[in-house]
Amino acid sequence: MIIEATGKSAHSVTIKRLMKFFLDSANLAELKDAASWGIVDGVTTNPSLIAKEGFPVQEQVRKICDIIDGDVSAEVVSLVAPEMIVEGRRLAAIHKNIVVKVPLIPEGIKAVAAFVKEGIRTNVTLCFSAAQALVAAKAGAYIVSPFVGRVDDIGWPGIEMIDDIMTIYRNYDYKTQVLAASVRGPLSVIQAAKAGAHIVTLPYKVMQQMFHHPLTEKGLEQFLSDHRKVFDLVNA
Secondary structure (H helix, E strand, O other): EEEEEEEOOOOOEEOOOOOOEEEEEOOHHHHHHHHHOOOOEEOOOOOOHHHHHOOOHHHHHHHHHHOOOOOOEOOOOOOOOHHHHHHHHHHOOOOOOOOEEEEOOHHHHHHHHHHHHHHEEEEEEEEEOOHHHHHHHHHHOEEEEEEEEHHHOOOOOOOHHHHHHHHHHHHHHOOEEEEOOOOHHHHHOOOHHHHHEEEEOHHHHHHOOOOOOHHHHHHHHHHHHHHHHHHHHHHO
C-alpha cells in the first residue's frame, strides 16, 4: 500500500493500493518474455511447476530471481512443521525476494508462526475458504492464496470467497495480502480486482490473453491501412 499526502493539512491523504500481477510459472522463457512487458511484479511456483522444468527447486528459483525483481514464492514439500522449517530456511537463504510457500494445514500453520518469529515471509497456499484465510492471517502469513478457479470447478463461486476474505481482513486490519490464484482467464482477473485482491497470479497464457480484444486488433488494422493508403502513394 502506498500513502501519498495530497492536501494542505496532515489529514488530507490519499491511500493508493496498486494491484500486483504475478506470473504463475517456473519456465524461464515465459518469465523472460513476460518480464519484457514491464507489468510483472512477482512469481509464484509450486512443486508441479518446478517438476515440469526438471531442475531442483533451489537451482530453478535462483534463476527466476535473476529474471524477476519481486516476490518469488518457492514451496516446501515436507508435511511436518520441523521439516518445513528447515526446508523453508534453506529456500529463504537463496535470495532476499524468496517467499516460502506453505500448505494450509495445521503443520503448515505451525511453521508459519515459527517463520514469522525469524522474519521469513510466507505464502500460505491451497486456501479454499474464508475460514482458512482467517487462520492464515492469525498466524501472520505475508500472503494467502485462495484458489478461485478450483472453487469454481466444484460448483461454488470462487470470487465470493475473495469477497469474504477481503471483508474479514478489512474488519480486523489484517496485513496479510490476498493473492487470487487458480485463475482461468481475464474475467477472473477482473473479478478479483473488483473484489480488491492485492495480487493475482496468472499463468503465462492468461497474461497474454489480457492484452487481446478483437476491436483493438480491428482498429489497429484500420489505422495502419488508412495510413498506407495516403503515405504509400506519396512515397511512390
